[in-house]
Amino acid sequence: MTFFSLSPRKRWTAMLLAAATSLGLSGASAGATELAKDLFGAERLPALAAPQSIGFYSKGCFAGGVAIATDGPTWQAMRLSRNRRWGHPAMIALIEKLSRDAVSIGWPGLLLGDISQPRGGPMLTGHASHQIGLDADIWFTPMPDRRLTASERENMSAVSLVNEKTHLVKNNLWTPAHMRLLKLAASYPEVERILVNPGIKKKLCDTVTGDRSWLHKIRPFWGHDYHFHIRIGCQPGSPDCKRQEATPNDDGCGKPLAWWFTEEPWRPNKNPDAPKARDVMTMASLPKACQAVLAAPSPVSEAAVTYPRGGTTVIAATPSNTVRAAVALSDPVPFGASAFAPTPESGIPLPFPRPGK
Numbered sequence: 001m002t003f004f005s006l007s008p009r010k011r012w013t014a015m016l017l018a019a020a021t022s023l024g025l026s027g028a029s030a031g032a033t034e035l036a037k038d039l040f041g042a043e044r045l046p047a048l049a050a051p052q053s054i055g056f057y058s059k060g061c062f063a064g065g066v067a068i069a070t071d072g073p074t075w076q077a078m079r080l081s082r083n084r085r086w087g088h089p090a091m092i093a094l095i096e097k098l099s100r101d102a103v104s105i106g107w108p109g110l111l112l113g114d115i116s117q118p119r120g121g122p123m124l125t126g127h128a129s130h131q132i133g134l135d136a137d138i139w140f141t142p143m144p145d146r147r148l149t150a151s152e153r154e155n156m157s158a159v160s161l162v163n164e165k166t167h168l169v170k171n172n173l174w175t176p177a178h179m180r181l182l183k184l185a186a187s188y189p190e191v192e193r194i195l196v197n198p199g200i201k202k203k204l205c206d207t208v209t210g211d212r213s214w215l216h217k218i219r220p221f222w223g224h225d226y227h228f229h230i231r232i233g234c235q236p237g238s239p240d241c242k243r244q245e246a247t248p249n250d251d252g253c254g255k256p257l258a259w260w261f262t263e264e265p266w267r268p269n270k271n272p273d274a275p276k277a278r279d280v281m282t283m284a285s286l287p288k289a290c291q292a293v294l295a296a297p298s299p300v301s302e303a304a305v306t307y308p309r310g311g312t313t314v315i316a317a318t319p320s321n322t323v324r325a326a327v328a329l330s331d332p333v334p335f336g337a338s339a340f341a342p343t344p345e346s347g348i349p350l351p352f353p354r355p356g357k
Contacts, residue, residue: 036281040121047296053132053241054289061120061290062133067306068092074099075110084114088133090235109143122278137227158226162199169203186214195221195229198260205253215251
């Protein structure tokens, strides 16, 4: 891909970056005052480079991302119009593995929420984190036994498991399968923490018997009543990825959890109109390498960097919810595809068909 094959905006960004580098200027010279969420939110495809997470989960970006297919034997992606099915290859592979393993323990399959934007960075709406391709949201709603339409994926509501007044789990909705799914997700070594609503953490603390060692990964946080948030650690090849502090070794069911059931965490915000970090974050706030991520070329198509082979990509509904045709992936999909190096073998098994499907 040549310089002149880039979009006008990418050519402009590349020229600014080159000028800043040659003149020894800081990142602020290369359009760093622009809102980062607008620049990263406009990207439709990832940066074609070796996979690398840059910065922190709530202040960074990533290159070499891949998308998970919108449909697989054991998962379906939701809210397709957001274009947030992207992540570091290790994150995408983990989601696919979790979906297969979940079926083996009696969960019908995963409904996938937001992962990251194609190049990460702050989002136009929603999350503060999910910026370096190492976060993913999984709905607590089991996958139905049919394929959802594009319109349903945009408009179907997830079901909250928590009573917003008592902050306790709704017992008529909670099942042992929810516990098994969270335990399974926590069992993977690369998963460092799983965020859930405090009520869900309390339910686990009150009911899990036998092995409780995995509970230290389950961390209470606001929201997360209709989905859980998986976070994996910085991956090899990402020297500029900033690690998060490790979770305590205890089960987390003591005083820190009790705090969530006092008045303090739920007091009204004293300054509700204060702008969120993503709404004021400029490129100067992000690691300088994120300028290069924005300027990097894109792959030839979304299909070329969609994982895994055998999945199906359903083109997102337009704002009018017009359903467009599905595109099946018939060619092998590169794992962490890069135009600059041979595609390595991933060593990750492909999904198997669900029984009876």
